[in-house]
Amino acid sequence: MGDIKLMKGNEAFAEAAIRAGCDAYFGYPITPQSEVMEYIAAQEPHKRTGMVLLQAESEVAAINMVYGAAGTGKRVMTSSSSPGISLKQEGISYLAGSELPCLILNVMRGGPGLGTIQPSQSDYFQATKGGGHGDYRLLVLAPASVQEMCDFVKLGFDLAFKYRNPVMMLSDGIIGQMMEKVELFPQQPRFTEFDQSWSTTGKTADRKRNIITSLDLDPARHERHNQKLQDKYRKMCENEVRFELIEGDDAEYLFIAYGSCARICQKAVRFARANGIKAGLLRPITLFPFPSVKINIMAGSLKGILAVELSAGQMIEDVRLAVEGRVKVALHNRMGGMVPSPEDVYKALMQSFSIQE
Amino acid sequence: MKPEEIISAENLVYARTSLMTEKALSFCPGCGHGVVHRVIMEVIDEMGIQADTIGIAPVGCSVLAYEFMDVDMQQAAHGRAPAVATGIKRCWPGKFVFTYQGDGDLAAIGTAETIHACNRGENFAIFFINNGIYGMTGGQMAPTTLEGMRTSTTPFGRDVALMGNPLKITELVAMLPGTYFVARHSVHTPLSVRKFKKAARAAFENQKLNKGVSFIEIVSNCNSGWKMTPVQANKWMEENMFPFFPPGDIKVNGELVKRSEKAE
Numbered sequence: 215m216g217d218i219k220l221m222k223g224n225e226a227f228a229e230a231a232i233r234a235g236c237d238a239y240f241g242y243p244i245t246p247q248s249e250v251m252e253y254i255a256a257q258e259p260h261k262r263t264g265m266v267l268l269q270a271e272s273e274v275a276a277i278n279m280v281y282g283a284a285g286t287g288k289r290v291m292t293s294s295s296s297p298g299i300s301l302k303q304e305g306i307s308y309l310a311g312s313e314l315p316c317l318i319l320n321v322m323r324g325g326p327g328l329g330t331i332q333p334s335q336s337d338y339f340q341a342t343k344g345g346g347h348g349d350y351r352l353l354v355l356a357p358a359s360v361q362e363m364c365d366f367v368k369l370g371f372d373l374a375f376k377y378r379n380p381v382m383m384l385s386d387g388i389i390g391q392m393m394e395k396v397e398l399f400p401q402q403p404r405f406t407e408f409d410q411s412w413s414t415t416g417k418t419a420d421r422k423r424n425i426i427t428s429l430d431l432d433p434a435r436h437e438r439h440n441q442k443l444q445d446k447y448r449k450m451c452e453n454e455v456r457f458e459l460i461e462g463d464d465a466e467y468l469f470i471a472y473g474s475c476a477r478i479c480q481k482a483v484r485f486a487r488a489n490g491i492k493a494g495l496l497r498p499i500t501l502f503p504f505p506s507v508k509i510n511i512m513a514g515s516l517k518g519i520l521a522v523e524l525s526a527g528q529m530i531e532d533v534r535l536a537v538e539g540r541v542k543v544a545l546h547n548r549m550g551g552m553v554p555s556p557e558d559v560y561k562a563l564m565q566s567f568s569i570q571e
Numbered sequence: 572m573k574p575e576e577i578i579s580a581e582n583l584v585y586a587r588t589s590l591m592t593e594k595a596l597s598f599c600p601g602c603g604h605g606v607v608h609r610v611i612m613e614v615i616d617e618m619g620i621q622a623d624t625i626g627i628a629p630v631g632c633s634v635l636a637y638e639f640m641d642v643d644m645q646q647a648a649h650g651r652a653p654a655v656a657t658g659i660k661r662c663w664p665g666k667f668v669f670t671y672q673g674d675g676d677l678a679a680i681g682t683a684e685t686i687h688a689c690n691r692g693e694n695f696a697i698f699f700i701n702n703g704i705y706g707m708t709g710g711q712m713a714p715t716t717l718e719g720m721r722t723s724t725t726p727f728g729r730d731v732a733l734m735g736n737p738l739k740i741t742e743l744v745a746m747l748p749g750t751y752f753v754a755r756h757s758v759h760t761p762l763s764v765r766k767f768k769k770a771a772r773a774a775f776e777n778q779k780l781n782k783g784v785s786f787i788e789i790v791s792n793c794n795s796g797w798k799m800t801p802v803q804a805n806k807w808m809e810e811n812m813f814p815f816f817p818p819g820d821i822k823v824n825g826e827l828v829k830r831s832e833k834a835e
Contacts, residue, residue, distance in 0.1 A: 238662055266661045270654065271687035278651035278684070282658025285645045286625070290658070308648050414643035414659075416623045416666060425637045427628075427646035 216398045223363040223390045226398075227293070227319060227383075228253035230367035231265075235404040236317075237288040238266035240279035244298045245331040246387040247321035251293075263404055273298040277305030277318075284314040285426035287413030289371055289405045293319035295387075296337050297328060299345075306380055307346030310443070311428025315374035317367065318352075319383045321390035322524075324551045332551025333387030335473060338528035341384045342502040349440060351447045353381045353454065354501040356472040360394035368399060373454065377446055378412075384501060386524065388474035388553065456499035457508060461487065465494030467563060468512065470533050471522040472498045474553070479522050481556035486563065489571050493563065501529070506536035513537040518567035522559055523547045542567070590616045590641045597635060601801025603791030604632060606758040607700060607767070608639055611669070614771045615642060624667040625659055627652040629681075631673040632706040650681025653688035656695045667778050668695035675705045678714040678740040685740065692749030692783035696774035699741065699786065702793035703812060710796035714738040717815055722796070737815065741788040745822040751783035753822035757790045759805045763818070770820075782825060790816045 221229065228250045231239060239259075241251045251269060259265035266283075270276035276292050283290040294302060299320045309316060320341065324334035341354050353373050355366045363385060370381040417423040430436040458476075461483050462468065469479040476497040486493035496512070498505050513519070519541055521530035527545045534543050546562035548554050554562075563569065590612035598604045615624050621642055628636040630649035637644035647655040652670035660668045677685050677699050685697070704722055705711040711724040715737050719728040729737070745753040752774065756767035767789060774785035790812050794804035820828045 238658070240658065268657070268661060270657075271683055274651070275654040275657075275684055275687065278648060278654035279658035279661070281647070281651075282627070282645060282655035283662045284658075285655075286659055286662055288662045290662070304648055305651070312646075414625050414645055415663065416621070416625060417641065417643045418622045423637075423641055424643045425646070426644070427637065429634065429646055 216400050218395060218397050220393055221360060221396050222249055222393050223357070223360045223385065224249035224321065225253045226360045226364040226396045227367060229398060230364040231291060232257060232259055232263055233399055233401050234368045234371055235263065235289060235402040236265055236291055236371070237405055238268070238283045238290045240268050240270050240276040240283070240290070240292050242270050242273045242276050242294065242298060244273075244295045246323060246333070246390050247293050247295045247319065250319065263401070265404070273301035274305065277302040277309075280316050281305055281309055281312070281314060284309065284316045285312070285414050287408045287410055287415065291317035291319070293321065295321045295323045296325050296334070299337060299340070303340070303346035306352070307348050307350060308428050309380045310350035310352065311348060312426050313378040313443075314380070314426065315371075315378050316380050317370045317374055317383065318380055319385060322384065322386040324549065330551040331387070333474060333524060333553065334549070334551060335386055335475065335524035336526070336528065336549070337384065338501065338523070338525060341382050342504070342532070350443060351450070351502050353377065353379060353450055355381065355383050356499060356501050357383060357385050357389055358473050358476045358497060359389070360392065360396045363389060364396050364398060377450060379446065384473070386474050451503040454500055455503045455505050455507070457505040458497040458499060460495040460497070462494040462496060462512070464492055466492040466517045467494070467567060467569070468516050468519045469493065469495045469522055469559070469563070470498070470509070470519055470529070471495065472501060472529065475522045475524060478554060478556050478559055482559040482563065485556060485560040491569060498529075504532045504536070506532065509533060509536035510538065513540045516541045519543045520559075520563050520566055521545050522554070524553065525549065588612045588616065590621060592639055592641050594638050596639060598632065599795045601792065601794045601804065603702070603758045603789065604700065606764060607698065607789055607791070608636065610758070610764065610768045610771055611671070611698065612640055614768065614775055615667075618772070618775055620667050620775065623665070624669070625663070627655050627668070627670040629670070629672045629676040631676050633671050633673060633700065634707065636671055650676050650679070651684055652676065653681065653684040653693070653697065657688055657691070657693050660693055660695050664694070664781075667775055669698060669774070670695065671698045672700070673706070674699070674701045674703065674713045674715040678738050682740070685744065686747070689744040689784045689786065690747045690749045692751075694778055694781050694783065696778065696785045697787070698771070698774075699788045700791050701788050701816060702791045702796070703737075704793045704796040706793045706796045710793070714740070715816070717811060739816070741786065741816075741821060744784070744786050745827060749783045750786055750822055751780070751825050752777055752785040754820045755788040755790060755816060755818050757808070757818055759792065759808065788816070790818065
């Protein structure tokens with residue numbers, strides 16, 4: 215068993231990064247995730263593991279530092295919050311186009327624009343549908359606890375290198391700021407040996423030069439590159455769908471929610487069950503790939519689905535695509551940094567589907 | 572004497588640089604890019620550091636530099652080469668890293684990355700090709716376009732009251748404590764090529780000292796964008812670019828060069 219500590223989500227993420235053998239972190243301060251860089255700095259990572267920490271001049275510079283280091287095969291990451299993640303989108307598109315592995319944490323806050331520093335889930339579209347220019351996808355993990363803020367760092371790096379693709383952890387201000395018990399995994403060695411067949415570490419006599427680029431001016435070749443990327447995303451859909459199902463086996467009504475909203479819905483399920491209503495919760499852990507197949511299978515035996523989100527209703531579009539119109543899908547949402555209570559969510563379920571207690 | 576007897580190793584006076592690839596250069600005839608490419612590759616070859624060198628190609632005319640340079644390279648987003656180089660060099664302090672950027676890339680869209688990499692004293696080399704114009708996109712105004720100079724977006728000449736002043740970014744970065752070596756060169760005559768090569772060698776040798784950025788501006792022509800013949804373009808460059816962007820050392824071994832020493 216690893217160390218058990220009481221930590222903030224952002225701190226658990228930072229500690230997990232050091233323990234996962236991360237080679238470098240490049241970031242820029244923004245609320246509500248500044249604890250990530252502060253925590254790493256306080257740990258003196260260059261002494262602890264040799265990890266590089268650099269505060270960049272902007273989010274734009276930080277993601278491009280990630281690009282450079284990732285192109286040399288290093289295990290590298292950045293973190294930010296919504297407005298900062300918008301600034302990183304060009305770099306993320308380049309990372310995806312050049313097929314570079316890295317980990318990006320978004321501790322979401324409300325938007326649009328400067329919005330608010332309070333929690334939100336309104337970057338779902340941006341995270342799961344591409345975000346920058348061009349046809350690409352990120353693997354998106356949605357932590358719902360401080361424990362997952364820790365565990366998904368290791369999982370995220372593994373997936374990033376498995377697919378040579380950027381992985382985004384889509385967290386929010388609640389998960390980033392709240393304190394919980396967390397069991398930390400043991401320190402892992404830094405990445406000293408890795409596949410250098412594609413990385414730019416200097417051309418040796420035994421191989422051709424390696425080039426990291428997303429550019430190809432030949433349309434036929436560039437179409438093939440795009441097809442290769444799409445094949446990779448299809449493989450992710452086949453192999454990497456992760457979700458948690460709570461009280462789902464006999465459920466007549468299903469909450470679908472991720473991250474902090476899933477925690478709220480978990481309690482709403484208990485209220486419903488206490489009142490004799492067969493409610494369950496499906497919590498997507500991967501937002502891309504989305505657990506569409508599971509939702510599609512369940513849709514046939516459900517009386518209603520309530521999507522609960524801290525946005526105007528973004529994830530609900532993927533839910534509706536998955537159910538193919540076979541069951542009513544309703545939305546309960548708050549925006550701008552407001553958060554529903556479990557009672558609100560329970561009441562919304564009762565009203566949406568005219569359920570009598 | 573038969574030609575076969577003349578073509579022998581002891582009679583060789585000039586050869587293709589071994590670290591240039593077989594691919595034909597896509598630059599316009601008369602452009603300085605090809606010479607700068609060759610000189611940088613010659614230096615890497617002569618120092619024997621190919622296996623430890625990583626280059627960064629920008630957006631602009633030199634976006635395809637990796638097609639011609641036989642070293643490991645990364646293609647960076649427009650203006651971000653110094654950030655990309657920072658990411659590489661911080662993770663691999665023992666490697667030799669260089670960026671190769673044009674004026675639009677380095678002095679307009681990438682100004683923040685340029686200034687901050689130079690100010691942090693990152694230990695890599697920046698090669699900055701200044702031809703006063705956006706060549707790749709068809710000859711628009713650049714941050715270094717001279718006052719009165721005609722481009723496709725300043726068809727009546729750059730009016731500094733409306734469009735701002737040309738930026739001497741090289742003098743600007745020389746003021747920063749993080750730059751160790753700052754110089755301005757050209758590659759339009761055999762003598763200027765030799766001088767640039769000496770500076771390029773220093774830009775790589777300096778990386779062994781870990782004392783900060785080596786920054787070399789190469790004032791170059793863009794005969795296509797300027798709509799001149801190569802010969803006219805070089806003459807125009809000497810007469811118009813050099814008075815505003817004078818060649819010579821600006822900062823050596825971390826010390827600003829005094830004006831009197833610069834006149835040579």
